[in-house]
Amino acid sequence: MKQNPKINGSCATSRYEVLIKICTAMINYLLLAIIKLRSKAVRGLLEALLLRFKTKLIPRRIYYYIWIKKHEPKGRMLEFQRDYKFNINPKISIIVPTFNTPRKFLVEMIDSVLMQTYSNWELCIADGGSKESYVKNILEEYVKKDMRMKKILLGENRGIAGNSNAALSLATGDFIALLDHDDLLAPFALFEIVKQINEHPEADFLYSDEDKISEDGKNRSNPHFKPDWSPDTMLSYNYLCHLSVIRKSIVDEVQGFREGYDGSQDYDLFLRVFKIARKIVHVPKILYHWRTHQLSVAQSGQAKIYAIDSGKRAIMDYLSNCDYKASVSDGIVFGTYRVSYEIKGCPKVSIIIPSKDKTGILKACISSILDKTDYPNYQIIIVDNLSEEKDTYEYYRHLKDYCQISIIHYNKPFNYSAINNYAVSQIETDHLLFLNNDTEIINANWITSMLEHAQRREVGAVGAKLYYPNDTIQHAGVIVGLGGVAGHSHKHFSKDASGYFYRPHIIQNLSAVTGACMMMRSEIFAEVDGFDERYSHAFNDIDLCLKIRERGYLIIYTPYAELYHHESLTRGYEGAPEKLKRFQKEIKLFKEKWGHILERVDIYYNPNLTLNREDFSLKI
Secondary structure (H helix, E strand, C coil), X not given: CCCCCCCCCCHHHHHHHXXXXXXXXXXXXXXXXXXXXXCHHHHHHHHHHHHHHHHHHCCHHHHHHHHHHHHCCCCHHHHHHHHCCCCCCCCEEEEEEECCCCHHHHHHHHHHHHCCCCCCEEEEEEECCCCCHHHHHHHHHHHHHCCCEEEEEXXXXXXXXXXXHHHHCCCCCCEEEECCCCCEECCCHHHXXXXXXXXXXXXXXXXXXXXXXXXXXXXXXXXXCCCCCCHHHHHHCCXXXXXXXXXXXXXXXXXXXXXXXXXXXXXXXXXXXXXXXXXXXXXXXXXXXXXXXXCCCCCCHHHHCHHHHHHHHHHHHHHCCCCCCEEEEECCCCCCEEEEECCCCCCCEEEEEEECCCHHHHHHXXXXXXXXXXXXXEEEEEEECXXXXXXXXXXXXXXXXXXXXXXXXXXXXXXXXXXXHHHHHCCCCCEEEEECCCEEECCCCHHHHHHHHHCCCCEEEXXXXXXXXXXXXXXXXXXECHHHCEEECCCCCXXXXXXXXXXXXXXXXXXXXXXCEEEEEHHHHHHCCCCCCCCCCCCHHHHHHXXXXXXXXXXXXXXXXXXXXXXXXXXXXXXXXXXXHHHHHHXXXXXXXXXXXXXXXXXXXXXXXXXXXXXXXXCC
């Protein structure tokens, strides 16, 4: 496989690099000047603005070309890999079903396997009765050249699953790797997989990051840098996709591919494997190039609409033995799914809302709950924190007419953690829903959409999708480490923007969600001893989620509970010197407590993505 000159050092790329170097030099000069400023606050603000400008100045496409050149091995490093001796040298059986594969794609696919720097592999190809004679001729030619090549020529097309099982019947390896007939492996793909097998001998399933490659093979784009194993994300779409490598004994145990799931046969196989796999390992490197052409799913999901129904059936099969009755429907974005769980009984949900004066804000919040919520068994606990305004107490008298609303008083200085802990100590309930008073409910089933997950025994907390009043995203989950401590995913993106591989629009696992709207079972809150009251204003919600994660529970973000959030309107501007000092103190506390988490990239993010922005930009 020839190297792509556009990616590996062409004049065009060199010109882009020169432009980037000039811009970067100018920005670095300005950063040096900023360092001399005495005001830390001003210095930090200007540094952030310059870094944001730098990222926006250079197109993502060019950033990716530079990323490839910087991070992917070539030349001597590839030779080093060829000579490297692993302690564990598993045979990898690469399974490829073919059917009327275009000549160019077929040859390039095979060549990409022959170029692997790890040599203990076999390529098992089953052709489903291709009408084009060159397919048979090419396969026979390659089989004669390399004994690691195996083929079986079927008299008829048995479909993707049937053809794949025929290829699987040729496999004698320790692991099975799946490769589509028109795609390419990076030359170091199997080396990186085997490296991880040596580091994790118990691994039963491994998957890598991937990108798209153009029909002519000259351009790479749209890299998908994936999170580590995320079970709920996997039920929203097959984010694992390529490259996937599975221990053969497990593939045999689940009896390979199932017919009737064409288009989602890999998805179905993965879900069945996950039920018995001991360890799932993510390799955060681009090891697979997904070809884009007119009939490829990589080009458009519309090319295989039938695959959506196959995916739904595969998910339902996977969920058939779970503790809760579940259903699967189309997700918000084409090609994604929504798994809905039936709520057992009608447990009580207590909505805890800390508040101080600013009656207009509280009224809007309470009215939206009363007017829109369709879940019947809830109560509202308003925790008043030293309100002083006459209008506030008049509004409280009005609320006494509502049997589902209670007002309790916390008569100490503001401390978000202490206020909520106090409220929880005053009530008995099944589920806690912490809610900021500067929020407004959008959809009627917001409680149901959170409760269906919060009731699950493996789930510790559930967060919602929050918007600013201008319909841009305020919260679509939290990435730990973003901005140095934690930040909101897709902040300021348009409400309907696709985001990074549709993540704002799918149910997924994350390390944390915002306490502005967060639900959990009361027993979970008690198990982790509630909020840490040392965090009076910031990071209390992130700390709580990390304590929950430490106990082995999952954190869920759902886009099906939607609210507006007029962020921090109650507490006002945080730029005063004493507030900045308090903020820095809480940052220090968080870093001391969770330094072992911050020293590695959030498992639901990716080490190849930046921690300086909320938009999933590449880290260069």
